[in-house]
Amino acid sequence: MADTDGEQDAHHYHLDRPQQPPLFPLKGCHSLDWGIKNRLSHIFDPRTGRTVMLAVDHGYFMGPTSGLERIDIHINPLLPYANTLMCTRGVLRSLIPPTFNKGVVLRASGGPSILKELSDERLAVDMEDALRLNVAAVAVQVFIGGEYETQSVHNMTRLVDAGNRYGMPVLGVTAVGKQLARDAKYMRLATRICAELGATYVKTYFVEKDFETVAAACPVPIVIAGGKKLPEREALTMAYQAVQQGAAGVDMGRNIFQSAAPIAMIQAVGKVVHENMPPQEAYEYYLALAQSAH
Numbered sequence: 001m002a003d004t005d006g007e008q009d010a011h012h013y014h015l016d017r018p019q020q021p022p023l024f025p026l027k028g029c030h031s032l033d034w035g036i037k038n039r040l041s042h043i044f045d046p047r048t049g050r051t052v053m054l055a056v057d058h059g060y061f062m063g064p065t066s067g068l069e070r071i072d073i074h075i076n077p078l079l080p081y082a083n084t085l086m087c088t089r090g091v092l093r094s095l096i097p098p099t100f101n102k103g104v105v106l107r108a109s110g111g112p113s114i115l116k117e118l119s120d121e122r123l124a125v126d127m128e129d130a131l132r133l134n135v136a137a138v139a140v141q142v143f144i145g146g147e148y149e150t151q152s153v154h155n156m157t158r159l160v161d162a163g164n165r166y167g168m169p170v171l172g173v174t175a176v177g178k179q180l181a182r183d184a185k186y187m188r189l190a191t192r193i194c195a196e197l198g199a200t201y202v203k204t205y206f207v208e209k210d211f212e213t214v215a216a217a218c219p220v221p222i223v224i225a226g227g228k229k230l231p232e233r234e235a236l237t238m239a240y241q242a243v244q245q246g247a248a249g250v251d252m253g254r255n256i257f258q259s260a261a262p263i264a265m266i267q268a269v270g271k272v273v274h275e276n277m278p279p280q281e282a283y284e285y286y287l288a289l290a291q292s293a294h
């Protein structure tokens with residue numbers, strides 16, 4: 001029995017203040033359950049509603065690509081500057097310190113390597129294992145217009161059903177095949193299909209023309225992949241344009257880990273994403289950090 005002797009009278013009822021619903025910063029996420037929102041808060045900084053996801057999952061079909069040969073040496077020093085790490089369960093278990101206490105977005109599809117038709121993916125992780133790994137979201141590739149389009153969409157919808165059962169966000173990753181156009185019309189189609197079929201948020205590519213229509217027509221948050229390595233100033237410009245035109249951040253890999261100064265680059269990307277730092281200023285910030293590291 002609790003000791004109730006001397007218990008204070010409760011009287012702070014604030015009768016003049018109606019209870020307000022807790023605020024949640026992410027677009028289209030108001031109807032989600034508490035657990036999914038809490039997981040999303042380990043991906044998107046609640047102060048800005050944006051994220052710098054560090055993507056290092058390329059090995060799941062590319063093998064040890066440049067910059068990812070030794071994740072322990074090249075990637076782990078970047079972790080303090082990312083909001084979230086996107087990786088495979090193999091890398092997570094073997095190389096990422098379990099003391100990493102930010103969100104992990106787990107690559108959950110796979111199958112073909114770069115030697116084969118890439119759209120022929122299957123789900124590659126059980127939701128049970130994702131929960132065991134305590135990740136913040138699972139990611140699945142969707143190949144709209146690809147040879148195995150329906151299979152890849154089905155992978156996503158199965159993951160969404162499992163995610164909804166357990167409170168796990170699903171990132172729909174729009175994949176661009178060699179034969180597919182990278183324009184706003186295609187990105188609107190691919191991102192909207194992912195969102196309509198239940199993706200909690202969507203990753204796509206930035207397009208120079210009309211990206212704001214891609215973001216506007218997608219009812220859930222969009223993040224952009226970095227794509228192939230660009231000169232640092234161009235990559236920062238792309239990130240800036242994307243967030244100014246409605247993206248909720250970046251899921252950036254090669255433009256960070258293949259940079260001449262990855263630690264400086266990820267911090268400059270963070271300035272652009274979270275503080276709206278203009279690209280030239282962010283580039284100078286990058287140069288100054290890169291120089292002081294030498």
Ligand code: R5P
Binds near residue numbers: 057086173253255
């Ligand atoms: C693609 O293989 C992965 O989904 C990457 O996570 C994604 O493409 C982002 O990496 P990057 O910025 O290098 O394109």
